[in-house]
Amino acid sequence: MERRNFLSVTDTPAPRPAAQAPAARPPLERQRYGFEFTGSAGEYFRVWIVNIALTAVTLGIYSAWAKVRNKQYFYGNTRLAGGSFEYTANPVNILKGRLLVLGAFIAYQAAAIFQPLLGAALALVLVPLIPWVVNRAISFNLRYSSYRGLRFHFDGRYWEAFRVYLLWTLAIGVTFGLAYPYVVWRRKQFFVDNARYGRSPFHFEGEVGWFYVVYIVGSLAYSGIMLVAVLLVVGGGVGLAALSGGIDPGQVDLGEWGKVLAAAALVAAYGGFLLSVLVFNAAVQAMIANHVWQRTRTADVTFDMRLDLFRIIWLQASNIAAIIASLGLAIPWARVRMVRYKLSCFSLLAVPADLERFVAAEREALSATGEELGEVLDLDLGL
């Protein structure tokens, strides 16, 4: 814990104690183990595009396999202390889950279009299912994630999810958004406190005050930038009108090129707005991720995340620009680049022997047969 303040992530190479002689006394001092991403953009591009083509050939059936393969690529290339992560979900279950969700969605849409009342009634029936779906979805993702041969687990209870995802979500509206940072904090707490690695539960000690600081500073900065942007657009428009011979709208005739310029300005303003929302969201998420991981522990292992705000903003903005300019072909490069940076800022602190001491949950040695219905639901809620 105390070393966290003196060491930065980059100057500490991650030790990889793959083979320790039993005779050697393991050091009792805590060490820093950095996460590392070993995939490459070129390799992932090929995996990505081949799987998209296979999904197209099979009219979507293959999408479940494609999802698993994409996830496996990122999990497998995530290295920590001489081990890799593994995503072990069965694509058949994901396919079943997708068909179920698609069927429900079509039924709901059809009901909403043809019989609005029936749609509303259906929504009433579906809402109480939300906490259950949230639990199953997180559980599914963790259960099929493993590291060093042990699975992760999630023990969220229905009523807890009910409070966090329904009651507190309602509170956001009632308080005109003031409760939002609190709700985000509750959700992180719900996620971390109910997660386990093998038998070892995670603990969350994040402070709700930090969430308020992040969201208040974030929205102030965002409003400021938006104000400047609006002034620039309005100013530019007035300037353009003045240049073309008067501010009276009746007299402005910009001609073909003027219209092109005006359209381009409109598209740029709209795109800039979307881009800034995404970039700001990434920055806020990064500040929250830093705090959440710095305040998370399991057994005697603590975590550390030090994302640099400006690096995140640059990566996100340039990723979006590249994706749009390449008509989507840069998606793999953008993903790899972002994940590589994030993992390079992520580490854990542990006495080496502690990493070897986690044990499997009781049921775990049995194979993962007997899937429950809920586990076919696979929704990425992500942390």
Add this chain to the structure above:
Amino acid sequence: VSAFDARYFDGRSSAARAVQVSVDGDGRVHVLGDGVAQSFPRGQVRVSARLGASPRYLYLPDGAKCETEDHAAVDAALAGGDGGLLHALERHWGTALASALFTAAFLWASFQYGLPFLARHAAHAVPPAMESDMGRQAMKVLDERLLAPTALDEAAQARVRAAFERVVAGLAVDHPVRLEMRSAEKLGANALALPSGIVVVTDQMVALAGNDEELMGVIAHELGHVHHRHIMRSILQNSAAALLVATLLGDVTSITGLAASIPTFLVEQQYSRAFEFEADAYALAWMRANGIAVAHYAAMLERLADAHGDTDGVTRYLSTHPSIGERVRAVEGG
């Protein structure tokens, strides 16, 4: 006998042990080292598929797992040589390029032909009665937000109704239709086709039309939307296009979602413009069949262009309607 190094995890604890895995001549897999000495028949050891340079996993029958990066040795000893079909496709830039071209062609063909074809058939299969709620709902929303009761006098209303009846009488519209007149300050001169065959004509449109023939052209155009089930088709096509892109990309989160929404948006505008041309053609066919000069239709379009301001040029790609210039050219050319 081939051997390779691996990390061994017993599945009960997180302890990592360095082992050497080898396959002997009798087809048995031996796992040796660091307190591990096991052997299994080769058939009981499952090997994960190769995925780039990411680690390979050997799943042993007792729940233990070996992890290694020595792909060549794993493929030679256990996985039958080449790493499998998927890896064969994923390792070459040639197949990646072919996949990209195929995906582009697939998307183009789906947007251009596949989805419109499916939506057309699905829309015609929807019984008119099912649309009636949609129509009522749409009318209600429009009345609340954009429309006011008509301010036309009795004579003018009768004139519009007569024009409507005349168009309907000359058409084999396989769908119940109904005329609604409304005043619309915000929409201006406009006519709308709503689900379940409701045709809305605004007072401003009636005022703009130079004569009854022009008004009948407008009504026939809207009935073309009704006849071709354009509303239902656009709902179906647009949702299918969004679903298609989401399925291919496999996720709709944050930035990939944005990337997906741009082509979907452009495709939607394209569909909408195609429908306008289809409705134009329908109106023109009716005019010709009923001995009304097509010039009236072009004249009406010109009036609309003057009233609303046209969108020729680059901006037309962002518009739901084709530019009236384009439509006039199509009318005069056809």
